[in-house]
Amino acid sequence: MTSSPTPPPLLAVEALESAYGAVQVLWGVSFNVPHGQIVTIIGSNGAGKTTTLNTIIGVMKLRGGRILFKGEDIGTLPPHERVKRHISLVPEGRHLWPRMSAEDNLLMGAYQPSLRRDARRNLTRVYDLFPRLKERRSQLAGTLSGGEQQMCALGRGLMAEPELLMLDEPSLGLAPKLVDEIFAHVEQICKQGVTILLVAQNVSYALQMSETAYLMETGRITLSGPSRSLATNKYVVEAYIGKA
Ligand SMILES: Nc1ncnc2c1ncn2[C@@H]1O[C@H](COP(=O)(O)OP(=O)(O)O)[C@@H](O)[C@H]1O
C-alpha cells in the first residue's frame, strides 16, 4: 500500500459492472464522492443511474469492480451491513408503506438493532428538519401529498444516521415550488455534515446544487468535472438542459 497525502474519498466506485441476468447495464463505472460534498450523476432515463445506486446499497449484486467506503471494500456485503456503516438510499418512487403512519414509516428507517436505541433522538432530528411531518405524523403515508411523501422518504433515510445519503430522483413528479423546497432541504442536510450522492432528471437543478458531476450514458461515465463546468458544457446544455 502506498500512502497518499490526500485522504481517500468517502465513497470510491471503481470499474463497477452490473447486470440483470444476461443483460449487462453498467460497464466499468468509476467515480468518487468526497466527504461533505453533494455529488450528482446526471443522465437520461435508462442510463443506469438507479442501477448504480442499487448496486452501491447492495440490493443489486455487482458483477465486477469495487465499492470502497472509507477505504473498505463493501461490494460483497449484504445491504444491512452497508446500512450499518451509515450508507442510506432514498429510492426512486419513495417506496413508503401507504397504510402505515408517517411516523411508523420513519421508524422503519431505524429497524436495525444498532439503530433502534437512538431512534427517538433521530426522530426528533427529522421532525426538526421537517416540522410538517411532525404535524402529520399520525396520518397514513398513502394520504400525504407528494411533497410530504418525499419528505417522509428523506426522513426515513436520515433515521439510519447516514454519512452518505443517496437520493434517487427526489424531485420526480413534484410541482416546481415543492421541488425548490425538497432541494433546499437537501442542501440543509448536507450542511449538517451528511455527504450526498444525488441522481436527478432535473439536470439544471442537480448541477446548480452540487460541486461535482458525472454524466452517465448507456451504463458508462462519459463526462465528469466540476458541476459549474458541466452546466456550461455545450454538449450537456444541448442534450440535457436545452430540451428540459
Ligand atoms: N429489473 C430490471 N430488469 C431488467 N432490466 C432492467 C431492470 N431495471 C432496469 N433495467 C434496465 O437497465 C437499464 C438502466 O436502468 P436504470 O438503472 O433504471 O436507469 P436510470 O435510473 O438511469 O433511468 C435500462 O436499460 C433498463 O431498462
Ligand SMILES: [Mg+2]
Ligand atoms: Mg432511475
